[in-house]
Amino acid sequence: MSIFIILYCVKVNVLSTVIGIQERRPSMDMTEFEFVVPKVVQQLNPTDCDIFVIKFMQLWSNRGLPRIIANDKVIKYREKLLTQLIMSPKNEVRENVYQSMDQ
Structure with missing residues (x-):
């Protein structure tokens, strides 16, 4: 999975927490991804x-x-x-x- 998808998922999670929206979506296990810097x-x-x-x-x-x-x-x-x-x-x-x- 690309870093852009990961960043989008993090952004959605942060925004939903900040504005109090609880969306129904599967949680992501971030340990499945290899992070490349x-x-x-x-x-x-x-x-x-x-x-x-x-x-x-x-x-x-x-x-x-x-x-x-x-x-x-x-x-x-x-x-x-x-x-x-x-x-x-x-x-x-x-x-x-x-x-x-x-x-």
């Missing part, structure tokens, strides 16, 4: 954490990270992400971006 590179400034998190999620598999996230490539990571977002067929304002670039 990967060694990751720390960003060198307080502004790149978003790119590091996105890159981590892109690279992560249950076997760990296939390669390190390089501090010296953060600008390239940002450019690639921006290009993917603009060029995505799901970007409903893609044409507006193209038009503003021509001006």
Whole structure:
């Protein structure tokens, strides 16, 4: 089971306790899971954490990270992400971006 599902389950349990909702759901035995704490590179400034998190999620598999996230490539990571977002067929304002670039 992925760490994201575990975090969701913990979040639901905490929220239901805080607001007093008792949901009927099976309890989870957390001893069944292997917790993995990967060694990751720390960003060198307080502004790149978003790119590091996105890159981590892109690279992560249950076997760990296939390669390190390089501090010296953060600008390239940002450019690639921006290009993917603009060029995505799901970007409903893609044409507006193209038009503003021509001006």
